[in-house]
Amino acid sequence: MNTVHHGAPLYHLDFFGITTITFNLANVLMITIASAIVFLIAVISTRRLAMKPTGMQNFFEWVMDFVKNIINSTMDWKDGGRFHILGITIIMYVFVSNMLGLPFSITYKGDLWWKSPTADPVVTLTLATLVVALSHYYGVKLKGFSSYGKEFFKPFWFMFPIKIIEEFANTLTLGLRLYGNIYAGEILLTLLSGTLASTVGGAFAAIVPMLAWQGFSVFVGAIQAFIFCMLTMVYLSHKVSSDH
């Protein structure tokens, strides 16, 4: 099992002597790379804007339409229009992040440097918490504090504890679903390439399942990005829409 579990390049920042903040430098690197790729895609696709869209502009407009459809399927565009850019960022960032770990992984001095940033629960739970926090913020902002608070006692007052638990459960499931899918995919890829392919015969034997699993992981990564975006909009709509 040692071949599967690599270390993480940790960096400890002394925070004014109060506490020590730990950075996983691999996460920092991969988050930066994923963000840079998304940003590059966005810049390239909007470099030459035209009334008649071509090439990358078409692609980006398709993404925008796709997210718009997701939002429209969960809430009114009048409420949901403000989340359009959030949805676009989430779906592109998560998708690119999921794809990053597929082609290879890089370990240096026993530390795992190149991987999917979404294969780390810290990253996915951060995103999930951000989404849930945003849902509460917009719930208060758009509906007022009293009607936001009343939502916790509907349909019966004794549902209150369950509603509270639901919020935490939402956060956890949203983050851990993404993490679990991507992490499991990477684990299997590492196993295939590391354990099975340690001999020449094993390498040949590993080619077919590697290809199959990579293809499947592309599919899973796309689906997970879609699900993450979809659930984000669902949670937001629960808090924002008045008809729920």
Place this chain on the structure above:
Amino acid sequence: MLTNSLVLGAAEAHGSNFNGGDIAFQLIMFLILMALLKKFAWGPLMGIMKQREDHIANEINSAEQSRTEAHQLVEEQRNLLKEARTEAQGLIENAKKQGDLQREEIIALARTEAERLKESAKLEIDQQKEKAVAAIREQVASLSVLIASKVIEKELSVEDQEKLINEYIQEGGR
């Protein structure tokens, strides 16, 4: 001490260290990415999509407008054609009527002229006849006087003779 286990507690395996670095970095990067996307991709694209929408709406409107305009023009042309046709019809009718009238007039004029000419000719003829008759009568009277005076030389005075002959001629001229 590192993430040597598959369990979810991997994040807590960092010991007493607070792994807020990744969280903070992820949050900040995500917010920055969102702001950048909004500024460089979402804003311009929304603008151009809106522009396209407007453009299409305008095109549809103008197409609709030109269609109605064309329809109106065709209607107008048709009306004009109809008008022109009725006008031409009227003109022809008028001309025909005018021609008829003119013919009638000319004929009437010619007829009266002819009548007038005939009348004057007749008058002339009558005058000439009368003149001739008067001349002949005079001639005859003087000739008869001459003859009579030749025949009955002195029996009758010239005045008596003339009176007598005039009586005879009057009778004979009837």
